[in-house]
Amino acid sequence: MKTLKYLFIALLVVSVIPVQAKRKNPKKQQKEQLQLPAKADSISYAFGIDAGNGIKGAFQDIKDRSSLDLNPEIFIQAFKSVLLGDSTIFSKDDANLILNRFGAEMQRIAQEKQKIEAEKNLADGKAFLATKAAEAGIQKTASGLLYQVITEGTGEKPTLSDKVKVHYTGKLIDGKKFDSSYDRQQPLELPVGGVIAGWQEGLQLMPVGSKYIFYIPSELGYGERGAGKDIPANSALIFEVELLEIVR
Structure with missing residues (x-):
């Protein structure tokens, strides 16, 4: 620590x-x-x-x-x-013992705090997605993925084995942006089968040239583990995704 x-x-x-x-x-x-x-x-x-x-x-x-x-x-x-x-x-050994005990206490406090935050994130995400699902223009798949068509392309739809080039912006449900290829001014190439489940399913719905918004439940995202400091555990996610091409 x-x-x-x-x-x-x-x-x-x-x-x-x-x-x-x-x-x-x-x-x-x-x-x-x-x-x-x-x-x-x-x-x-x-x-x-x-x-x-x-x-x-x-x-x-x-x-x-x-x-x-x-x-x-x-x-x-x-x-x-x-x-x-x-x-x-205190002797040096005594001091080390005190600090080791305190370190364990700090770790326990952090774990309890993370558990409370994760439970709150899960509840907030479910409430958000339930409200969003009732809005006009929002479609829902059997897995629970919500998506909204902004632009419907006319190209081919990718498969799970394809590699695609996309532009995207990722946000939490409170609107906080955690990633964006637009900000980097550089589209991203990625394998459809190598991303989170919500993306895998959503990308296969999109003809090339489309722009969709994905509303992804935590179980189709990063789940209980989260992703670094920017995506807490059990976070529902929002992605605006533009499918530029299938990379052959």
């Missing part, structure tokens, strides 16, 4: 992080290197800023994930004791 990694390496960070002096305005700042009276002090201070920023981010991440507001003064006390070789309340 990145958060706990910062806590584990806090005592080592001063020996592994490179330091570079930065000048905000080269025209006004003529010095080649910013320095405190002693070079060692400047480097020590720069290490402190770098390590402090990392630890500050870790503290905020822990607060966001677990609502636990860590005490920076306690941290500084322990950090300083280790650097100066003074005695500490």
Whole structure:
């Protein structure tokens, strides 16, 4: 876990992080290197800023994930004791045990949160699709795929074994866009049999030259696993798809 990694390496960070002096305005700042009276002090201070920023981010991440507001003064006390070789309340092994237990707790909290979000996504998706299915111009297949014909082409329909070239935009049901070949200004070539089930079925309905909108239930999309950070678990999906050609 990145958060706990910062806590584990806090005592080592001063020996592994490179330091570079930065000048905000080269025209006004003529010095080649910013320095405190002693070079060692400047480097020590720069290490402190770098390590402090990392630890500050870790503290905020822990607060966001677990609502636990860590005490920076306690941290500084322990950090300083280790650097100066003074005695500490906990041994190194004790500290590792505490952090390992906390890491497991953080993981449990994250899993519980993901489960709640997944259940909500599933319910929201079903409600959205039920409402959408009642709208004029929306067609539904036996699998539960909903689609809307924007433009009906006159070309050949692809089969599961074909490769096609498409333009598309993908959104969540709240309208958040997570992918678009239009934005990249580059159509995508893909095998019909190598995409999610909703696309496999939908593409085979489309004559070349068509533009459809697919409304895909989560079980025909990425299901419980989701897809990275952009497509949460159990998300219903909306795709606007333009079938440009079958690639022979």
